[in-house]
Amino acid sequence: xxxxxxxxxxxxxxxxxGDKLTQTASTALxxxxxxxxxxxxxxxxxxxxxxxxxxEITIQCIEGTVEVQAHDKSQVLTASEMLYLEGNxxxxxxxxxxxxxxxxxxxxxxxxxxxAAKYD
Amino acid sequence: xxxxxxxxxxxxxxxxxGDKLTQTASTALxxxxxxxxxxxxxxxxxxxxxxxxxxEITIQCIEGTVEVQAHDKSQVLTASEMLYLEGNxxxxxxxxxxxxxxxxxxxxxxxxxxxAAKYD
Numbered sequence: 162x163x164x165x166x167x168x169x170x171x172x173x174x175x176x177x178x179g180d181k182l183t184q185t186a187s188t189a190l191x192x193x194x195x196x197x198x199x200x201x202x203x204x205x206x207x208x209x210x211x212x213x214x215x216x217e218i219t220i221q222c223i224e225g226t227v228e229v230q231a232h233d234k235s236q237v238l239t240a241s242e243m244l245y246l247e248g249n250x251x252x253x254x255x256x257x258x259x260x261x262x263x264x265x266x267x268x269x270x271x272x273x274x275x276x277a278a279k280y281d
Numbered sequence: 282x283x284x285x286x287x288x289x290x291x292x293x294x295x296x297x298x299g300d301k302l303t304q305t306a307s308t309a310l311x312x313x314x315x316x317x318x319x320x321x322x323x324x325x326x327x328x329x330x331x332x333x334x335x336x337e338i339t340i341q342c343i344e345g346t347v348e349v350q351a352h353d354k355s356q357v358l359t360a361s362e363m364l365y366l367e368g369n370x371x372x373x374x375x376x377x378x379x380x381x382x383x384x385x386x387x388x389x390x391x392x393x394x395x396x397a398a399k400y401d
Contacts, residue, residue: 167365169352169366170351170354170364170365170370171364171365172358173362173363173364173365174362175341175361175362175363176361176362177361191339191365193337193367217313217315217316219311223361231289231290234290236290238292241294241295241296241343242292242293242295243293243295244292244293245293245311246289247313250289267316267387
């Protein structure tokens with residue numbers, strides 16, 4: 162994870178990674194007390210196993226093709242599609258192509274560490 | 282504003298509007314107690330006057346070119362760039378080209394109506 166988090170008024174680059182995708186790590190772009198934005202990079206065939214986070218999330222596909230399993234169904238996201246999930250809804254990701262997604266997470270106070278740790 | 286708001290697990294289309302931009306209204310895509318996501322459509326030359334919302338926001342440029350004034354400076358966003366602003370930071374938008382932006386707003390309890398009303 163990147164150690165730099167955006168501050169108020171700072172531009173954040175979310176261009177597709179293209180050829181650099183497979184050499185790029187997932188990155189936390191923004192993290193405040195209430196909000197977390199990260200780019201999750203998944204090379205083709207990589208998955209994020211089913212889990213849940215306490216806060217609401219949106220998953221926006223920046224590039225590639227990713228299968229999202231949630232609410233007992235599977236949906237495919239391509240660039241410029243996003244999915245909203247309520248808090249505590251289990252979901253899994255499976256990259257059908259080299260994919261990066263922008264995850265926006267409403268952080269909820271928890272005794273444990275950040276949800277972002279799951280993507281480290 | 283669209284009356285349909287996404288529910289958990291529902292896909293949301295945020296493709297560029299392209300030729301349809303100037304015939305498309307700003308749309309609330311998602312609205313929950315804590316989170317609001319809307320596409321704000323600004324034809325070239327249109328502005329959103331300086332105002333602030335109580336919660337944190339991200340402004341993501343989907344297409345076009347938009348000048349964002351905040352924190353006593355002006356920054357230009359083009360597609361795949363976003364800007365983060367803390368709550369209560371005054372900002373204004375000025376479309377330099379036909380533009381649509383995705384606004385993600387953390388809603389804070391307020392005695393008044395939704396911040397979204399400013400874009401109606």
